Amino acid sequence: MLLSRKAFLLSALALGTAAATGGAQAQAWPTKPVRLVVGFPGGSTPDIAARVIAEPLAKALGQPVVVDNRAGASGNIAADIVAKATDDHTLGIVINGNLTSSKMLYPKLPYDPAKDFSYLSLIATAPLVLVATNDMPEGKAFLDAAKASGNKWNYGSVGVGSVGHLGMELLKSRVPGFQAEHVPYQGNPQVVTGMLGGQVQMALVPPGIALPQAQAGKLKAVGLTSGRSTLAPQIPPLADIGVRDFNLEVWTALLGPANLSQAAKTRIGEELARIMRTPEVRQSLFDKGWQPVGTSPEGMRLRVQEEAAIMTKIIQTRGIKIQ
Secondary structure, three states, rough: OOOOHHHHHHHHHHHHHHHHHHHHHHHHOOOOOEEEEEEEOOHHHHHHHHHHHHHHHHHHHOEEEEEEOOOOHHHHHHHHHOOOOOOOOOEEEHHHHHOOOOHHHOOOOOOOOOOOEEEEEEEEEEOOOEEEEEOOOOOOOOHHHOOOOOOOOEEOOOOOOOOHHHHHHHHHHHHHOOOOEEEEEOOHHHHHHHHHOOOOEEEEHHHHHHHHHHHHOOOOEEEEEOOOOOOOOOOOOHHHHHHOOOOOEEEEEEEEEOOOOOHHHHHHHHHHHHHHOOOOHHHHHHOOOOOOOOHHHHHHHHHHHHHHHHHHHHHHHHHHOOO
């Protein structure tokens, strides 16, 4: 059906007005400083990732972006703050566990990872490195020795339900006969101290922790929990030494509460996509042990769903519980 000239002009005017209104609404956000809640202390890997994006995001938005560290409960305290925020200016940086395993580990978790958030983007990922004490054999010989040791060997992690803990239990499920016992610590520095002191024989730790120790000859890097990585090109994947169907990374992601306005989601999506492409941000994250990524909200959601299924299975089959 053909429009009259008058109808065409009115239609075009309406579309232009709608587009202008939509653009104005997007530009109207933010109207005050943005709070970026991080569930871990200053200097932690999630905090480092948050501070890398905070400054360029503040410049892009024209408002301060204030990093607010609310450590505790493996990041769940901060995640709950974000879930319950109503000011339209509170965002959060979370890690894998807050969205993929916390619901299984904490029966009284005060938020629902699938319903209480607006997923915005993955920020960065990193493989874990299986490290062992320096007197251990390398490669497949290490796995053979670990299997032969039964439950006499221990492994360290930063706590029950952490990615390092669940990752090692997943590794045990992929290597029949591997029975090392779990010893939880307060942080990765304590895990390393425990290894150097002989209390534990192995651990899964980020490259930023593993590489300095391996390069100094204090610990041995056995393999990566992912494929080849530019973060640690000298370390082979665990698949190369016989561990099949095993792929695990740690990651940080940006999210907001479920009630976050469309204007906020649109503006953040546009600005963050541009920021994550800048060489300065990418290099800064890389230098701090992260592989920069940036995804769509849907890409983030799919990643969460896939990993949640894997973690749910390992928690159930291994009977892992938070005491």
